[in-house]
Amino acid sequence: MTKTIAIQGIKGSFHHIVSLNYYGSTQHVKECLTFDETVASLFNNTAETAIMALENSIAGSILPNYALIDNNNLHIVGEHYLDVQHQLMALSNQTIADIKEVHSHPMALLQCKSFFKDYPHIKLVEDKDTADVARKIETQQIKGVAAIASTLAAEIFNLDILAESIQTIKHNQTRFAIVNTQPINNHKNEINKASLKFELDHKRGSLATILNVMSDCKLNLTKIQSLPKIETPWKYSFFVDVTFEAYEDFEKAASIMTIMATHFKILGTYKNAKL
Template sequence: MIKTVAIQGIKGSYHHIVSKQFFETPVATIDCLSFDRVVDSLITEECDAGIMALENSIAGGSIIPNYALIDKYNLHVVGEHYLDIQHSLMALPNQSILDIEEVYSHPMALLQCKEFFRDYPHIKLIEDKDTAEVAERIQNKKLKGVAAIASEFAAEIFELNVLAKSIQTIKNNETRFAIVQRTKTDLLESEISKASIKFEANHKRGSLATILNVMSDCKLNLTKIQSLPIIETPWKYAFFVDVTFDDYANFQKAKSLIEIMGDDFKVLGEYKNAKL
């Protein structure tokens, strides 16, 4: 049973919201201001699971370093969760947006909301570590003229006034989060409908295309493919791939073939597809 979860960010962050929505029973959270710290908490058994953002639908795409962390430390993806990210602009009470001179937030949040601030050229946008941590700082230090971009949940927790809601450029803004553990869970094969795998394609002509054809022939639906350079081997790449399937037997067949055809094949996780 999961009791403690490491999250990137603090209370009120989007990772915190995922921890409240994904798990069936309440969990305690360990606040981490980096994904490396999330992984450290898992490795040292300070927590039972970790939550890591993997990709966003509108800005930044895949968070490539997180794929590398999961692979490097042999973590297991045991679940996924999609969260509708709605950014709000918040500050101490009794201020209007015209009083705001500086806005701090995570670089991804700033990127997703940059169009909103074209109408407010007087505001300086400044990158920071975490959305909710900025909201907390504004409250603790009573910073006037300073605003944060964070969730409405953060505004509630830190008693800030929401100056504008849903300020991201594209309103349908989803982030996919992975739930990771030190060991894999014991799901029934009938419950598994998605998998994350990693492999390296050799330099032979058409090697990657051949592997992708195997996935298609085995009735796997490719939902994500991400390449990552292998530092020790110039011009060779590792591929991180997500696939969905209706029959686990099809995935088993594909695994056996890709293991032969690709180098350094690894299953990063088998879990339920959250986008059914």
């Protein structure tokens, strides 16, 4: 059955690449220009599933996307890791000296900032989507403006790559979540990872106690991030990812954590995509 997958960005964006890698090329893709729109697609039934970047190895967690998943009670049903390589591209027959402005997504500009230190004549301008800039450059035949986007975008929009892999940190792995409004009834033996959220009072040892439960139940921690609750001093939220071998171990830990932590919530259970 063909699904419609909401992606942030247009075809050629990194979210599109994740969609192709995860679901193959036979699915419909719904292009959304914001993460809010991506999530809205799930609720107005214009898409069955959505793809959202969760974190990358440079900037860390994309907390606004965690908030979108949490506040809308979405379910993470899968994950995918992509090695994001940023290419500088423009209409053909131009050199970097011809480029006056580079337009891209704020995150892409941030990740490539160092590259432009050698080109002080180039102005960096924020735009909504990496691939959409590539598209505009082609359709409007804009000279003097370059895009930072994927190799796929250069192919789709017939642009020349002026410089390859211009991001400062060459291994630039981004983790994406596949999210639905409902959990998928996967076979329990296919599930070996979970994303959790809980709150703790600022009481000495409260996190250690929870981690002891996780450890006793044979869960491995692969990510932890504390977030102070701004409106409630001395209350902390935690986003935690765990992997496990037996789903029963996870169920046991979850039942104990529900009692021990405040607002314990399973954001999703899915198959670990990291080898």
